Amino acid sequence: xxxxFNRIIRFSFQxxxxxxxxxxxxxxxxxxxxxxxxxxxxLNALFDYSLLTxxxxxxxxxxxxxxxxxxxxxxxxxxxxxxxDVASTEVRTKEEALEKFRTTFKGDQHIQxxxxxxxxxxxxxxxxxxxxxxxxxxxxxxxxxxxxxxxxIERQTFVDRTKFIERLQELKINARRIGxxxxxxxxxxxxxxxxxxxxxxxxxxxxxxxxxxxxxATNRFIRAPLFLEGIWYSIASVLLTILIVFPLISTFQPYxxxxxxxxxxxxxxxxxxxxxxxxxxxxxxxxxxNTLASFIAIGRYLKV
Amino acid sequence: xxxxxxxxxQYHPDTIALADVSLTIEQGEFVFLVGMxxxxxxxxxxxxxxxxxxxxxxxSVGGWDITRIARRDVPLLRRQxxxxxxxxxxxxxxxxEENVSFALEVCGEPSKNVRTIVPQVLKIVGLEEKAHRxxxxxxxxxxxxxxxxxxxxxxxKLLIADEPTGDLDTLTAxxxxxxxxxxxxxxxxxxxxxxxxxxxxxxxxxxxxxxxGRIISDKLxxxxxx
Numbered sequence: 001x002x003x004x005f006n007r008i009i010r011f012s013f014q015x016x017x018x019x020x021x022x023x024x025x026x027x028x029x030x031x032x033x034x035x036x037x038x039x040x041x042x043l044n045a046l047f048d049y050s051l052l053t054x055x056x057x058x059x060x061x062x063x064x065x066x067x068x069x070x071x072x073x074x075x076x077x078x079x080x081x082x083x084x085d086v087a088s089t090e091v092r093t094k095e096e097a098l099e100k101f102r103t104t105f106k107g108d109q110h111i112q113x114x115x116x117x118x119x120x121x122x123x124x125x126x127x128x129x130x131x132x133x134x135x136x137x138x139x140x141x142x143x144x145x146x147x148x149x150x151x152x153i154e155r156q157t158f159v160d161r162t163k164f165i166e167r168l169q170e171l172k173i174n175a176r177r178i179g180x181x182x183x184x185x186x187x188x189x190x191x192x193x194x195x196x197x198x199x200x201x202x203x204x205x206x207x208x209x210x211x212x213x214x215x216x217a218t219n220r221f222i223r224a225p226l227f228l229e230g231i232w233y234s235i236a237s238v239l240l241t242i243l244i245v246f247p248l249i250s251t252f253q254p255y256x257x258x259x260x261x262x263x264x265x266x267x268x269x270x271x272x273x274x275x276x277x278x279x280x281x282x283x284x285x286x287x288x289x290n291t292l293a294s295f296i297a298i299g300r301y302l303k304v
Numbered sequence: 305x306x307x308x309x310x311x312x313x314q315y316h317p318d319t320i321a322l323a324d325v326s327l328t329i330e331q332g333e334f335v336f337l338v339g340m341x342x343x344x345x346x347x348x349x350x351x352x353x354x355x356x357x358x359x360x361x362x363x364s365v366g367g368w369d370i371t372r373i374a375r376r377d378v379p380l381l382r383r384q385x386x387x388x389x390x391x392x393x394x395x396x397x398x399x400x401e402e403n404v405s406f407a408l409e410v411c412g413e414p415s416k417n418v419r420t421i422v423p424q425v426l427k428i429v430g431l432e433e434k435a436h437r438x439x440x441x442x443x444x445x446x447x448x449x450x451x452x453x454x455x456x457x458x459x460x461k462l463l464i465a466d467e468p469t470g471d472l473d474t475l476t477a478x479x480x481x482x483x484x485x486x487x488x489x490x491x492x493x494x495x496x497x498x499x500x501x502x503x504x505x506x507x508x509x510x511x512x513x514x515x516x517g518r519i520i521s522d523k524l525x526x527x528x529x530x
Contacts, residue, residue: 003412003414006410007409014397018397019397200490208395208396208397210393211393211394211395212406213379213382214353214355214382214387215394215410215454216379216380216382216383216407216410216411217410218376218379218410218460221410
């Protein structure tokens with residue numbers, strides 16, 4: 001048993017090296033397929049990040065009335081923060097609002113002079129609210145518009161963004177739908193390439209398979225080294241892909257930084273953090289396809 | 305050694321490759337099987353190596369009824385019969401030594417035995433000096449001798465040579481025949497399939513002649529007359 005196992009491993013390595021050209025072509029095709037899969041993975045991540053960035057920019061700002069009682073505002077804020085739909089609240093006092101206003105119009109001397117002439121701070125205190133998900137803004141809005149709080153709220157800024165939010169939601173749903181469709185389509189193409197590459201590899205070896213049968217080899221003894229060869233192809237192509245993907249991302253990272261100036265997307269970190277799931281699943285898929293394709297392709301030539 | 309009783313092989317209703325063939329070949333015999341192309345010689349060989357199944361009749365090799373042999377038993381049968389083909393059927397990516405040892409390794413022979421037996425067999429066919437060459441680095445005659453060595457490695461009681469000299473020049477063909485004669489002298493039954501008239505006529509051995517799927521003559525010291 002051990003002798004046979006050792007021989008199967010030896011034969012698989014021998015075949016791998018002695019059919020160097022065939023191995024090279026097979027690994028190249030598998031690597032190119034994996035590279036395009038990873039390009040798609042990167043594109044998906046980038047798109048998700050873009051949506052997230054846009055989503056994060058969406059918020060509701062509630063401006064309180066100058067005359068609002070502090071305890072009423074505190075009660076409103078406490079109820080708001082307790083809502084399961086709310087991700088965060090950021091309170092801005094009248095003084096902070098004035099300071100921000102000053103900073104924003106730092107260069108405008110006319111505004112600065114006007115501010116100095118004012119006896120009272122005209123800017124209201126406010127709270128910036130962010131929802132956990134974009135569709136949860138509806139319930140937050142309903143809470144804000146409750147008649148109980150109309151005595152303390154001067155205005156909220158969300159109304160004019162409703163259309164934008166609706167479009168964004170629509171875009172997100174469509175993007176996910178199209179993304180899923182493209183992913184399935186792309187996965188099918190990649191699977192077809194892998195299966196046909198392995199079929200081609202086995203096809204070029206059909207005579208060899210026939211000869212092995214004629215000298216008394218069992219099907220298992222013929223299949224096992226070919227399956228193992230498939231695993232060597234898979235390991236080599238995944239390693240080669242990793243060796244190409246990371247330097248490639250490093251090269252393109254500055255362009256990504258430029259694209260998302262305020263909050264750059266770290267693609268290298270994305271691929272490093274998800275290394276196991278990205279390359280592990282690719283390896284598993286390619287081994288599975290290899291085994292399946294080998295099993296079907298060899299079967300035809302074993303009928304000797 | 306080989307017993308065929310009423311063997312028929314029919315591919316299509318109108319294509320009969322073998323028609324009611326019966327013959328017996330005893331242990332240690334050297335038998336020529338001759339006939340024109342399409343006479344049924346190759347079909348007979350394919351039935352003996354279980355590459356195909358007979359439509360009717362019974363076939364037994366070394367006392368083993370292989371007429372309805374199970375798929376899983378086919379490798380066992382092939383390890384007991386040595387076959388030499390016209391196109392050599394060598395594994396191009398393996399060296400001479402590896403081609404020969406492969407036939408032993410597939411049946412789980414311990415490595416120690418493989419290392420002992422292979423050089424001995426290569427010596428019999430005169431290729432011990434070329435053990436590490438690949439088939440493409442050998443002449444036609446040498447490649448055929450590798451095929452013979454591979455066929456002999458299991459020490460089979462039956463060796464089938466299917467047109468072994470078909471692609472070789474006269475001189476090289478004679479060396480192959482000499483090797484096969486030596487093997488037969490050691491007690492191995494030899495079924496030599498050929499349409500080489502000169503070879504058959506000079507040897508004066510048993511000759512079974514076939515035509516259109518039937519045995520038309522079976523002479524103990526026969527000649528090629530078709």
